[in-house]
Amino acid sequence: MADPVDPNTQSEEDRLAAEWAAMASDEGIDDDKVAAEWEAMTAAEEDNSYLASQADRVLDQDEIDSLLGFDGDEDDGSSKSGVQALINSGLVAYERLPMLDIIFDRFVRMMSTSLRNFTSDNIEVSIDNTSSIRFGDYLNSIPLPAMLAVFRAEEWDNYGLITIDSNLIYSIVDALLGGRRGTAAMRIEGRPYTTIEQTLIERMIAVVLKDLCAAFEPLSPVTFTLDRLETNPRFASIAQASNAAILVKMRADMEDRGGKFEMVLPYATIEPVRELLLQRFMGEKFGRDTIWENHLANELWYTDVPVEAVLDEQVLTLGEIMGLEVGQTLMLNTSPDGDIDIRCSGVSMMTGKMGRLGQNVAVRIESLKMRGGRKT
Numbered sequence: 001m002a003d004p005v006d007p008n009t010q011s012e013e014d015r016l017a018a019e020w021a022a023m024a025s026d027e028g029i030d031d032d033k034v035a036a037e038w039e040a041m042t043a044a045e046e047d048n049s050y051l052a053s054q055a056d057r058v059l060d061q062d063e064i065d066s067l068l069g070f071d072g073d074e075d076d077g078s079s080k081s082g083v084q085a086l087i088n089s090g091l092v093a094y095e096r097l098p099m100l101d102i103i104f105d106r107f108v109r110m111m112s113t114s115l116r117n118f119t120s121d122n123i124e125v126s127i128d129n130t131s132s133i134r135f136g137d138y139l140n141s142i143p144l145p146a147m148l149a150v151f152r153a154e155e156w157d158n159y160g161l162i163t164i165d166s167n168l169i170y171s172i173v174d175a176l177l178g179g180r181r182g183t184a185a186m187r188i189e190g191r192p193y194t195t196i197e198q199t200l201i202e203r204m205i206a207v208v209l210k211d212l213c214a215a216f217e218p219l220s221p222v223t224f225t226l227d228r229l230e231t232n233p234r235f236a237s238i239a240q241a242s243n244a245a246i247l248v249k250m251r252a253d254m255e256d257r258g259g260k261f262e263m264v265l266p267y268a269t270i271e272p273v274r275e276l277l278l279q280r281f282m283g284e285k286f287g288r289d290t291i292w293e294n295h296l297a298n299e300l301w302y303t304d305v306p307v308e309a310v311l312d313e314q315v316l317t318l319g320e321i322m323g324l325e326v327g328q329t330l331m332l333n334t335s336p337d338g339d340i341d342i343r344c345s346g347v348s349m350m351t352g353k354m355g356r357l358g359q360n361v362a363v364r365i366e367s368l369k370m371r372g373g374r375k376t
Contacts, residue, residue: 097246097270097277099219104130104248107215114207119175121254128249128260136241138264139233147193147229148236149205154223158269159238162208164201168252168259172204173197175254198229205229220273239266246270309363310341311354339366 108125115123142148142163149162173196193201209224216222230236239245245266252258270277312332334340340363342350352363 097274099277099279100246100270101130103215103219107212108250110211110214111208114211115204115252118204118207119172119254121175123258124253126251126253128251130246130248132244133247134241135237135239135243135245135264135266138245138247139237139241142233144233145193145231147198147201147231148233149201149229150227150236150238151205151209151224152227153269154225155220156222156269156272158266159227160224160266160269161236161238161264162205162261163264164205164261165259167257168261169193169197169201171252171254171257171259173200174257176200193231202226202229216273219276222273239268243268305344307349308343309352309354310343311338 104127108127112123112125115125143165145166147164147169149164151160151162152158153160177200205226209226212224213222243266245264248263248265249260250262251260312334314330314333337353339351340354341348342352342363342365348369350365350368352365355362355364
């Protein structure tokens with residue numbers, strides 16, 4: 001005779017098999033129902049094992065880049081995603097300043113003409129992209145070697161930054177010193193910019209700032225002056241690294257040569273004219289209409305305003321007022337030649353004398369009351 005199985009040492013599978021056998025031997029239990037429960041339990045165990053295997057899976061580099069918002073192309077101006085979108089969500093989009101697009105369109109048109117006269121060469125200036133960026137991120141992304149021009153907005157009491165890459169620097173210098181047209185400028189790596197190159201670029205920056213002043217002239221007169229030239233981005237810090245700024249990327253094409261230059265305006269710099277930059281077109285009045293304002297001002301002069309001539313005022317108790325009867329006479333503390341207070345909406349405006357003009361009672365104005373240091 002076989003020994004009975006110890007319930008404590010019985011395996012989980014044997015115990016379940018015994019329970020199913022007992023359920024199957026019972027008359028009230030349907031075999032199909034038991035089979036369905038077995039399939040459901042088996043599917044749940046497979047799902048749990050799949051989730052456990054997925055939890056141990058390591059993300060590849062493409063999935064990590066997608067999660068962080070880095071797609072490997074930083075200059076295409078496309079929208080960010082993932083963690084990068086959350087980080088940059090605090091920036092103010094430049095589209096909220098529609099007048100700024102009009103100003104820079106005017107700026108590039110004027111600068112194309114000015115640089116043609118400056119270099120005696122065919123130069124075409126265009127805008128590649130306009131975006132918002134943190135100032136610290138921009139300084140870290142400047143490709144070196146480059147020349148950085150720090151300029152000051154006198155009326156706004158703040159600074160801006162212009163970055164000129166080496167290709168444009170050598171192209172401008174080559175054009176100004178009589179280089180042959182149709183050939184790319186020679187670029188010498190590994191040496192600092194000479195005094196002649198810096199002087200020529202400084203003259204070009206003066207032309208650019210003059211056009212920038214003219215571009216802002218219809219909106220708000222401002223004077224931009226060159227403060228200094230730098231070749232190290234660390235010495236061109238005009239704002240805190242976390243401050244938001246507007247980045248305008250432009251390109252100057254000179255036949256087979258040319259290059260890029262960028263302008264950075266921190267939001268603190270354009271804050272004095274922020275209300276003007278919110279306009280959708282030049283001269284917008286933000287809901288104001290001068291025609292209706294003038295019409296309303298003219299019509300106010302024809303408004304009927306009630307005026308009260310007060311002979312006297314007395315203070316009575318409630319009992320005296322309740323005791324007044326028809327025919328009772330109230331004595332006023334004033335004489336026929338006494339001053340009369342003329343009021344409008346309870347405000348004392350002037351004083352006068354009472355008299356008679358024909359069949360009407362009239363008041364002759366004697367003096368005007370002073371309110372707020374001036375006559376009302």
